[in-house]
Amino acid sequence: AQKITQTQPGMFVQEKEAVTLDCTYDTSDPSYGLFWYKQPSSGEMIFLIYQGSYDQQNATEGRYSLNFQKARKSANLVISASQLGDSAMYFCAMREGTNAGKSTFGDGTTLTVKP
Amino acid sequence: NAGVTQTPKFRILKIGQSMTLQCTQDMNHNYMYWYRQDPGMGLKLIYYSVGAGITDKGEVPNGYNVSRSTTEDFPLRLELAAPSQTSVYFCASSILQRGLGRDTQYFGPGTRLTVL
Secondary structure, three states, X not given: OOOEEOOOOEEEEEOOOOEEEOOEEOOOOOOEEEEEEEEOOOOOOEEEXXXXXXXXXXXXXXXXXXXXXXXXXXXXXXXXXXXXXXXXXXXXXXXEOOOOOOEEEOOOEEEEEEO | OOOEEEEOOEEEEOOOOOEEEEEEEOOOOOEEEEEEEOOOOOEEEEEEEEEOOEEEEOOOXXXXXXXXXXXXXXXXXXXXXXXXXXXXXXXXXXXXXXXXXXXXXXXXXXXXXEEO
């Protein structure tokens, strides 16, 4: 079974609008971390935001926020005030338990920001 | 701080050839990882290491070998290259911050490998 599911292969958003990228996960471990990465067309992987399973509040980093719904096992990324430079592939990832070595990535969502 | 560096950036191999992808980090991170990314897909973990002398398999280890003799270096060895190993390879490192729970991975720029 897929541990990380990103159901939106591609998304479009108008510049300056907000967009939500979906991510659901599957784990039976009570301790886990969820990450979002951005991969622009140049290919590098850029860390955006992190949410721990025991964190009480949703994570925020500038224009990025993580809508963490633990009971639904979802960790959606919200980008506010989209910019043209936000056009990229976005990956959701999970690290289970205390073993930082085992991370699983989703297949990604391609976001295109329209002017 | 150079972060995570990878060499080479590009390489074309013939079927059956061998090569080593180099990865070095200067952040004194204890964890290091190798991933492969096939076109249009997410990253799949090949091998990882929790410290010098300790390595473990990830999701797709077949056809690859690793070693970790120092904290800084984590080379990935391809023996008998096959077309199925055509991919982009990313090295990453992280430090497990116990109690803080945040172990962000820092990625290298990637190596684009083609096996013909």
